[in-house]
Amino acid sequence: MEVLTRNRVLTALDGHDRTAILAKCERVELTARTRLDRVGETTSAMHFPETAVISTIATYSDGTSIEMANIGREACTGIGLILGHPRQLNSNEVQLAGMALKLPVEAFATLRTARPAFEAALFSTVRAVFYQVMVSGACNGAHSTRQRLARWLLTMQDRSDTVVMDLTHGFLAEMLGVRRATVSEAMVTLKGEGLIAYDRGRIQIADPAGLKAASCECYQLVRNAYATLLPENRKY
Secondary structure (H helix, E strand, O other): OOOOOOOHHHHOOOHHHHHHHHOOOEEEEEOOOOEEEOOOOEOOEEEEEOOOEEEEEEEOOOOOEEEEEEEOOOOOOOHHHHOOOOEOOOEEEEEEOEEEEEEEHHHHHHHHHHOHHHHHHHHHHHHHHHHHHHHHHHHHHHOOHHHHHHHHHHHHHHHHOOOEEEOOHHHHHHHHOOOHHHHHHHHHHHHHOOOEEEEOOEEEEOOHHHHHHHOOOHHHHHHHHHHHHOOOOOOO
């Protein structure tokens, strides 16, 4: 049977459960910098990214924001909803444009009751996302901007299947929670090492293996967590 999605939450399910869920989903193209959910709003739908990447963002009273986690094809939005909180505790913004599956909240409520395997996969997703958040928090304090930037770019490559991304220094500074000048310095270093190339808001990973060596171990820790908690079901 053909796999009709690349999202790991859904590929972890058997064919019957996956088909039932896909029948209730709408395939949508997400545009970069689109705000999908805002703090305090009632969640209207979940998104299961395939090539898009979505940032879970914390915004502070002075208007600054920082990325708490990013959601690609290995997870989904709606973590609060899964835990029984219909109102958004955070904002979700499209980070990299691409495709996703959109599941209305009404269909979600029915499917999680009717499909126990789906609910189990959702709670595995919650655990994986929480682990990512904890690792990111530790990473912010333990590793250099150069290492964190390398890790972030590798993660984006994994999720979007591209080595070329439209990302400005200012946006990267916001995602990493550092000054723009700090990101620029790290970019110059990685470029000088031949690991990346960039020009006018476009970044290319020139040496994926070298960039992985430059990254911290947090990159692989998060990858391993998702692979363990949401193993792909190959029996379609």
